[in-house]
Amino acid sequence: MTRAKQKTLLEACRQQGLRITGPRRVILEVLSAAEDHPDVEELHRRVAAIEPGVNIATVYRTMTKLTEQGLIERHVFEDGRLRFERAPEVHHDHFIDVETGKVVEFRSEEIERLQEEIAEKYGYEIVSHRLELYVRPRSGS
Amino acid sequence: MTRAKQKTLLEACRQQGLRITGPRRVILEVLSAAEDHPDVEELHRRVAAIEPGVNIATVYRTMTKLTEQGLIERHVFEDGRLRFERAPEVHHDHFIDVETGKVVEFRSEEIERLQEEIAEKYGYEIVSHRLELYVRPRSGS
DNA sequence: CGCCCAGTTGCAAACGGATCGCAATTAGAG
């Protein structure tokens, strides 16, 4: 299954005319395997585990390219770092555990709809949005 | 009315036991008058217009203090800079005009409620949240 | 099959926002 995703991402790159170089191939592999929302440093670490010698600047540049192509999504959470995830077919929002930093995805049709409604009321058109719920595991009960 | 707010903020500081120094007095004045969501550089600029010589590090430090005391709210929008606004009595969210960067506030009870609902479903307790709608003025109609 | 060059990379320097160490200053309690 990871394999399927991987192929898709790599092929998407080819279609966009991006050169498939050694470093890039590894970065795509790492991105395809990622189930979370790693920052650049973390991506670089994972890449280095497969193929040392890839410079972090290359990771930055590749992420910029992929974001421009719409193949991945870039987030900036409260810590200010850039984080990435493969572009999902349908948009989703995020829970962020304030203690562990762990990110969980969710989607609410109702919230999506309400946002549109409110924007319209104000005379706006939504270009994109960001909803992050900073949470902790429900204690007690 | 600005006067009323100003007094409140300054008095709140006194109550918290913060020393009211020259620089601080000016920063509080600027914050009280602000209707928008300035970043530190902008705050510093406004402060300097009233009283030159206040160092930007002082602005940073003061904002940190005020945030810790819960007197102001700190935001990090997509541009990654720290932005501030006076702590509102009731929470609100933001529209951000993608072209001008202008920030407009709104509040939706329904969305607030839905967030709680969803968090509960996932077994979380919401500590805080952030909802930003990046928009442009509705064209056409 | 090899040439060629625009795209890509590694490296180091630069950048920009935010923070910090330190010595000098000062608010404000007693």
Added chain:
DNA sequence: CTCTAATTGCGATCCGTTTGCAACTGGGCG
């Protein structure tokens, strides 16, 4: 008025990100 802890200005520093540049290379074309 005094005394001390809080605050300030200043410069250095941090850290994530970007950039300039020379070397390298993928992959289209002959």
